[in-house]
Amino acid sequence: MEELHTTRTELLQRRQQIDLAQQGRDLLEKKRDALLMEFMKIMGEVLGLSGKLRRTAAEANFSLAVAQAVDGTVNLRSAAMATHGEITVEITGTHIMGVPIPEVARKNVRRTALERGYGIIGSSSRIDEVAEKFEEELNVIIQMAAIETKLRRLGAEIQKTRRRVNALDQVVIPTLKEQVRYISMALDERSREDLFRLKKVKKTLEAKKAAV
Amino acid sequence: MTTIEYGYACARIRAMKGRLLDRAFFERLIGMKNLTEVVVALERTTYKKDVHEAILQAPGAEGVENGLRHNIIDTFTVLREVVDGGVRELVDILLGRWDVQNLKTILRGLHQAAGRDQIISSLVPAGAIGEAALDELAGQIDVRACLNLMATWSMPYAGLLTEVYSRYAQELRLQIFEFALDKFYFEESLKKLNRRSLDAGLVREVIMREIDLVNIMTLLRLTRGQAPAERKMELFLEGGKQVSNKLYAKLAAMHDIDDIVAGMPGSSFAKSLEHGWEGFLASGSFYLIERALEAHLIGVNVRLFRADPLSVAIIIAYIWAKLNEVVNLRIVVRGQAVGMPEEKIRQALVFV
Numbered sequence: 001m002e003e004l005h006t007t008r009t010e011l012l013q014r015r016q017q018i019d020l021a022q023q024g025r026d027l028l029e030k031k032r033d034a035l036l037m038e039f040m041k042i043m044g045e046v047l048g049l050s051g052k053l054r055r056t057a058a059e060a061n062f063s064l065a066v067a068q069a070v071d072g073t074v075n076l077r078s079a080a081m082a083t084h085g086e087i088t089v090e091i092t093g094t095h096i097m098g099v100p101i102p103e104v105a106r107k108n109v110r111r112t113a114l115e116r117g118y119g120i121i122g123s124s125s126r127i128d129e130v131a132e133k134f135e136e137e138l139n140v141i142i143q144m145a146a147i148e149t150k151l152r153r154l155g156a157e158i159q160k161t162r163r164r165v166n167a168l169d170q171v172v173i174p175t176l177k178e179q180v181r182y183i184s185m186a187l188d189e190r191s192r193e194d195l196f197r198l199k200k201v202k203k204t205l206e207a208k209k210a211a212v
Numbered sequence: 213m214t215t216i217e218y219g220y221a222c223a224r225i226r227a228m229k230g231r232l233l234d235r236a237f238f239e240r241l242i243g244m245k246n247l248t249e250v251v252v253a254l255e256r257t258t259y260k261k262d263v264h265e266a267i268l269q270a271p272g273a274e275g276v277e278n279g280l281r282h283n284i285i286d287t288f289t290v291l292r293e294v295v296d297g298g299v300r301e302l303v304d305i306l307l308g309r310w311d312v313q314n315l316k317t318i319l320r321g322l323h324q325a326a327g328r329d330q331i332i333s334s335l336v337p338a339g340a341i342g343e344a345a346l347d348e349l350a351g352q353i354d355v356r357a358c359l360n361l362m363a364t365w366s367m368p369y370a371g372l373l374t375e376v377y378s379r380y381a382q383e384l385r386l387q388i389f390e391f392a393l394d395k396f397y398f399e400e401s402l403k404k405l406n407r408r409s410l411d412a413g414l415v416r417e418v419i420m421r422e423i424d425l426v427n428i429m430t431l432l433r434l435t436r437g438q439a440p441a442e443r444k445m446e447l448f449l450e451g452g453k454q455v456s457n458k459l460y461a462k463l464a465a466m467h468d469i470d471d472i473v474a475g476m477p478g479s480s481f482a483k484s485l486e487h488g489w490e491g492f493l494a495s496g497s498f499y500l501i502e503r504a505l506e507a508h509l510i511g512v513n514v515r516l517f518r519a520d521p522l523s524v525a526i527i528i529a530y531i532w533a534k535l536n537e538v539v540n541l542r543i544v545v546r547g548q549a550v551g552m553p554e555e556k557i558r559q560a561l562v563f564v
Binding site: 061062063065066067068069070072073074075077078079081082084112113114117118119120121122124125126128129 | 273274277281309312313316317320321323324326330331333334335336385386387389390391393394426429430432433434436437438439443447449497498499501502503539542543545546547549550552560
């Protein structure tokens with residue numbers, strides 16, 4: 001525990017610190033509420049997207065099963081070799097209530113049958129459909145990745161802010177208040193002692209005066 | 213081939229036909245509770261050895277599918293062995309689609325620098341180009357080296373691929389090779405079949421029907437992707453029986469699939485197209501149109517079993533019946549593996 005000087009200056013300083021801590025707590029509470037509002041808004045979007053992801057994944061898997069059945073896995077693997085490629089995603093940054101958030105640019109990875117790399121003749125519409133559905137799933141995944149990162153960052157910041165508010169509320173402010181009470185008591189005690197000492201001196205002086 | 217030899221080949225193929233699975237067997241398969249029961253049922257058929265061996269290496273639907281693939285390769289190898297002379301040439305034309313598909317797979321793999329094993333596992337050596345040759349081609353360092361090797365072996369596709377190589381090297385688009393291969397296969401096949409004989413005529417009819425189906429599907433798929441008419445015209449294959457250049461150009465100018473579906477009223481595909489279109493409207497699954505057209509083609513070709521018994525008709529019919537059987541089995545196996553409803557499985561099967 002830090003050394004506490006039971007002086008009037010110290011008392012004033014501690015009182016100022018309490019005011020500052022209370023102001024800080026109020027500000028942090030406002031920040032937490034604002035972040036929570038933003039969090040809930042994004043949460044709705046995430047829930048909607050995760051439902052969409054489940055649906056598109058189920059559709060994609062069904063198309064895959066149909067293509068595997070009719071065209072065969074070998075044909076699918078062959079077509080997949082022709083369509084193999086990379087997807088680049090543009091990521092920039094933004095701030096929400098001072099929290100740095102990555103922004104993933106929405107990118108449509110959907111291609112037409114002619115853009116996929118395999119020839120139209122010799123492939124089938126089932127293979128097109130598999131590619132189409134998985135591209136759609138990828139679109140949702142990219143969208144979701146962006147929003148989910150935002151959500152994680154906001155969640156972490158809300159927790160951090162809540163911890164700070166709690167620390168101010170439960171530890172810092174009560175400790176400061178306790179210190180103020182202690183210094184006040186010490187100062188009161190000291191003033192009572194001074195008063196008693198003065199009275200004692202006065203009494204002694206009066207006794208000496210009477211003896212003379 | 214003499215009539216006596218033809219008699220022998222046809223007798224062998226008729227025996228093979230006798231081992232094809234009937235509709236009742238498929239109905240039993242569909243009703244089975246799980247994949248294990250399906251595998252047990254398959255082990256009582258001609259697929260026993262292939263499925264048993266494949267399933268030891270990869271369990272589940274993938275193993276069964278590998279077994280079916282090996283069976284197709286073995287069956288068509290036997291088919292090529294029981295015929296010779298001019299009929300072998302006709303069989304090679306019919307099985308040539310596997311050569312084209314295998315070459316495409318090798319070029320795709322080399323283009324993407326996929327490993328040799330990955331390429332080899334995606335091949336079906338059921339055509340005239342043998343497994344050893346395909347393995348060697350798949351093991352080349354790049355597309356150029358593969359083409360050089362094909363040229364060294366004087367393979368029929370080498371000249372054509374070398375011709376389009378410079379364009380490929382500039383644009384790095386595999387479709388350049390793929391379209392050239394498909395075009396070459398159909399054109400060369402029709403050229404080889406341009407002689408007056410019953411057998412050549414029958415195979416020519418099969419190839420022409422295939423070209424028609426390919427052209428119709430190209431139109432439908434590109435129209436769905438809103439491709440411009442010029443792009444559709446670039447992919448037109450000459451040689452079809454019902455879809456002429458003029459009709460194709462007329463249909464290519466259309467922007468709606470339903471207009472294309474209604475645009476071939478006189479064609480033998482019209483009814484299947486309409487049936488597939490109705491399925492698409494009801495379920496939103498575009499592949500139902502293609503499946504309906506395939507069912508039509510399978511039906512026409514398999515019905516050749518009823519044609520002249522001492523002609524190539526029985527071979528054509530057997531190839532298509534066997535292929536259809538394997539596709540039907542794959543549908544049941546994959547359907548069982550993913551828990552597809554019985555009705556959906558039944559809808560995808562084709563019976564003739």
